[in-house]
Amino acid sequence: MTAYNVSRTMRQLIDARSWLTVYQLPPYAPEFNPVEGVWSHLKRLLANLTKHSLDQLTRW
Numbered sequence: 001m002t003a004y005n006v007s008r009t010m011r012q013l014i015d016a017r018s019w020l021t022v023y024q025l026p027p028y029a030p031e032f033n034p035v036e037g038v039w040s041h042l043k044r045l046l047a048n049l050t051k052h053s054l055d056q057l058t059r060w
Helices: 008-015 035-047 054-058
Strands: none
Touching: none
16 A cells, blocks of 8 residues: 555554555545536535625525
8 A cells, every 4th residue: 555644543444454445636636526616616606696784684
């Protein structure tokens, strides 16, 4: 196993399981997780729906 930046306990748990393969990914890797683009777009859309005053919240 390659040296990973994990705690000693986690390293022992990984090493004890020969069937387990661990890949270390960069801290933020949207290219490895296609849904990241969807979440990014959704968060921007939701940010535009936020209420900015108490009056806006109570109008419902």
